[in-house]
Amino acid sequence: MAFVEFRNVSKIYTMGEVEVAAVDGMSFDIEAGELVVIVGPSGAGKTTLLNLLGGMDSVTSGVVTLDNRPVSDFSEVELTYYRRYDIGFVFQFYNLVANLTAKENVELAVQICENPLDPVKMLELVGLGNRLDNFPGQLSGGEQQRVAIARALAKNPKLLLCDEPTGALDYQTGKAVLKLLQDTCHNTGRTVVIVTHNTAFEAIANRVIHVREGRADKVTINRRPVSADTIDW
Numbered sequence: 027m028a029f030v031e032f033r034n035v036s037k038i039y040t041m042g043e044v045e046v047a048a049v050d051g052m053s054f055d056i057e058a059g060e061l062v063v064i065v066g067p068s069g070a071g072k073t074t075l076l077n078l079l080g081g082m083d084s085v086t087s088g089v090v091t092l093d094n095r096p097v098s099d100f101s102e103v104e105l106t107y108y109r110r111y112d113i114g115f116v117f118q119f120y121n122l123v124a125n126l127t128a129k130e131n132v133e134l135a136v137q138i139c140e141n142p143l144d145p146v147k148m149l150e151l152v153g154l155g156n157r158l159d160n161f162p163g164q165l166s167g168g169e170q171q172r173v174a175i176a177r178a179l180a181k182n183p184k185l186l187l188c189d190e191p192t193g194a195l196d197y198q199t200g201k202a203v204l205k206l207l208q209d210t211c212h213n214t215g216r217t218v219v220i221v222t223h224n225t226a227f228e229a230i231a232n233r234v235i236h237v238r239e240g241r242a243d244k245v246t247i248n249r250r251p252v253s254a255d256t257i258d259w
């Protein structure tokens with residue numbers, strides 16, 4: 027059994043009499059330790075699938091499993107624990123607490139975790155060992171995203187889910203953050219999933235899932251992914 031399995035998953039939103047199939051019979055696998063890039067046009071269902079995988083939304087039909095556990099059958103309480111213990115999230119806008127320092131932002135997240143990693147070590151890992159006591163407003167966008175990545179990693183999650191993690195960053199900073207996510211995957215063996223519009227990111231992934239009209243249109247395995255600092259867009 028693959029580490030992550032989506033089997034014929036659908037998510038239908040109903041608004042009055044209108045039904046929107048955001049995800050429409052989607053199936054794919056992800057193996058443990060892979061860097062996965064999910065690409066597709068706007069409205070294809072990328073964020074919805076990430077939300078289903080992260081337990082932030084529940085399926086209309088189909089099966090989602092992570093590490094042999096049936097996420098799509100979880101109760102609300104089980105989903106809360108799953109989000110808390112198993113998943114690390116990185117969003118386009120970093121969602122840091124403005125009146126807490128970098129270190130305090132990471133410490134806050136690990137307070138509710140089972141086996142957290144050391145917040146200072148995680149901030150050192152992302153290159154912010156000398157900015158521990160800075161507030162988000164004193165950090166650049168790239169540095170704030172690094173804090174958000176440290177915060178997600180400190181939870182020691184099984185899966186790191188990133189929704190357009192470079193979307194708010196300039197070219198060079200975006201590339202550095204992408205490299206950090208790739209290094210994190212390689213150096214820690216953690217499974218990292220990145221949702222993006224940017225097809226240039228495909229080259230760095232072990233697995234690329236092309237999403238179109240709510241389905242996994244094509245899955246590509248990269249035998250030789252390239253380093254994030256060598257790609258251009």
Ligand SMILES: Nc1ncnc2c1ncn2[C@@H]1O[C@H](COP(=O)(O)OP(=O)(O)OP(=O)(O)O)[C@@H](O)[C@H]1O
Pocket residue numbers: 039040041046047048049066067068069070071072073074075223
């Ligand atoms: N809560 C919701 N209620 C109704 N429709 C929704 C909801 N969330 C998403 N949709 C619809 O589902 C479809 C897929 O949306 P989704 O956000 O997953 O796409 P996406 O590929 O992430 O797009 P983008 O790249 O623009 O963020 C869209 O048509 C969207 O309008």
